Amino acid sequence: VWLDTNLRKALAENHLMLYYQPKLAGRTGEVDSVEALLRWRSPERGLVCPSIFIPYAEESGLIAPLGVWVMREAARQAAAWKRDGLNIRIAVNMSARQLDDKGVVSDFMRAIGDAGLDPCMLDIELTESCLIDDEGAAIDLIKQFRQLGARVHLDDFGTGYSSLSQLARIPLDAIKLDASFVRGVNENPVSQALARAIVAVARTLELKVIAEGVETAEETAFLDTLGVDAKQGYLYAKPMPASEFTTWLANRR
Ligand code: G
Ligand code: G
Ligand code: MN
Ligand code: NA
Numbered sequence: 001v002w003l004d005t006n007l008r009k010a011l012a013e014n015h016l017m018l019y020y021q022p023k024l025a026g027r028t029g030e031v032d033s034v035e036a037l038l039r040w041r042s043p044e045r046g047l048v049c050p051s052i053f054i055p056y057a058e059e060s061g062l063i064a065p066l067g068v069w070v071m072r073e074a075a076r077q078a079a080a081w082k083r084d085g086l087n088i089r090i091a092v093n094m095s096a097r098q099l100d101d102k103g104v105v106s107d108f109m110r111a112i113g114d115a116g117l118d119p120c121m122l123d124i125e126l127t128e129s130c131l132i133d134d135e136g137a138a139i140d141l142i143k144q145f146r147q148l149g150a151r152v153h154l155d156d157f158g159t160g161y162s163s164l165s166q167l168a169r170i171p172l173d174a175i176k177l178d179a180s181f182v183r184g185v186n187e188n189p190v191s192q193a194l195a196r197a198i199v200a201v202a203r204t205l206e207l208k209v210i211a212e213g214v215e216t217a218e219e220t221a222f223l224d225t226l227g228v229d230a231k232q233g234y235l236y237a238k239p240m241p242a243s244e245f246t247t248w249l250a251n252r253r
Contacts, residue, residue: 003056006042011065015041018073019239020090022248023210023232026223031249032230033089033123036074037239038066058097067098068107074122075115077242082117086246091123091153096130099137105144112148120149123173128160131170142171153210157198164201175202177228179213186218199226 010016020034040048057063074090081088098104112119124145131138131154142152154162157175167175181195202209211223214233223231237248 003053004060004062006044007040007053007057007062007066010040010042011062011069015043016066016069016073017041017241018070018077019241020077020245021232021239022237022245023091023230024236026227026229026231031088033091034245035091035125035232035239036070036077036093038070038093054095058095061097063095063097064101067094067104068111071108071111071122072114075111075117078121079115079117081242081246082121084246086249087121089121089123089151091125093125093127093155094130095127096133099126099130099141105141105148108145108150109148118149120151123151123153125153125155125176127155128157128162131166132161135166135169139170146171146173156212158194167201167207168205172207174208174210174229176232177209177211179233182211182213182219182223182233183215184219185222192222195222196226199228 017039018036019039020036022034023032024030025032038050038054040053042048054063057066070092074092078088078090094104108122109119112122126142145152151173153174153176154167154170154172155176156178158181159178175198177195177198181191181198183191185191185195199209208229209226210230210232211228212232214220214223214231214235216235220231220235240248
């Protein structure tokens with residue numbers, strides 16, 4: 001009940017925020033794009049993490065308006081950065097429940113149109129659970145997003161329900177190699193073999209690979225031997241508010 005009343009209020013009263021975590025291009029180390037991660041600034045409880053309220057929002061259906069807010073805010077931010085001369089794509093997360101809403105593509109188009117943003121500046125991260133219920137419907141939506149110019153990535157790849165054979169049927173731009181394959185990969189030959197195999201399959205399917213959860217120099221060195229396309233993790237930067245991100249970016253140059 002606390003969650004329900006207050007999450008609705010947070011949406012209405014603008015207590016939500018997006019944090020941004022950079023993804024660095026594999027070869028150059030340049031900032032490729034950022035991932036938008038939702039935060040709730042509760043007046044009573046402080047910063048509430050999405051792992052607490054996203055599951056609830058999915059159950060209650062609040063995820064639909066929440067998802068629209070995220071798209072609109074990300075589009076607004078990307079357009080604002082563009083005006084400041086920063087050409088940075090933003091990836092938004094979408095959960096299975098959001099794809100059930102057939103209005104999701106028009107919501108996405110409207111968010112971009114209202115912000116005056118080029119649609120290729122918003123990426124979409126889908127979890128594997130988006131693919132289990134109705135694969136055909138998911139493929140159809142992915143095609144529509146990609147026709148608009150958005151890139152679609154499969155999040156947390158390798159942890160969930162999707163199979164390698166399914167990967168061949170889904171028209172994606174990239175997979176995000178789950179942090180569980182990255183963590184301590186240097187001491188763990190099994191993780192190494194799995195990461196190497198997943199990257200090989202992705203290459204064959206002409207999918208890019210984004211490694212997530214990179215925390216150490218050893219992990220990044222191993223990922224470089226695999227030639228992943230982009231890397232993301234605390235080693236480079238934690239998720240941060242937009243203003244902190246631009247400062248971080250300016251300080252690296
Ligand atoms: O940001 P954190 O660092 O705590 O994210 C926790 C989880 O919440 C991740 O699985 C992430 O994908 C999910 N998440 C974060 N922001 C959003 C969002 O805007 N929409 C959806 N559907 N999930 C999100
Ligand atoms: O499910 P998704 O991959 O969208 O969520 C990303 C989550 O991982 C967020 O909660 C984000 O804060 C967290 N995260 C990002 N980089 C790292 C990292 O290097 N280490 C750990 N432990 N978590 C990370
Ligand atoms: Mn994600
Ligand atoms: Na992920």
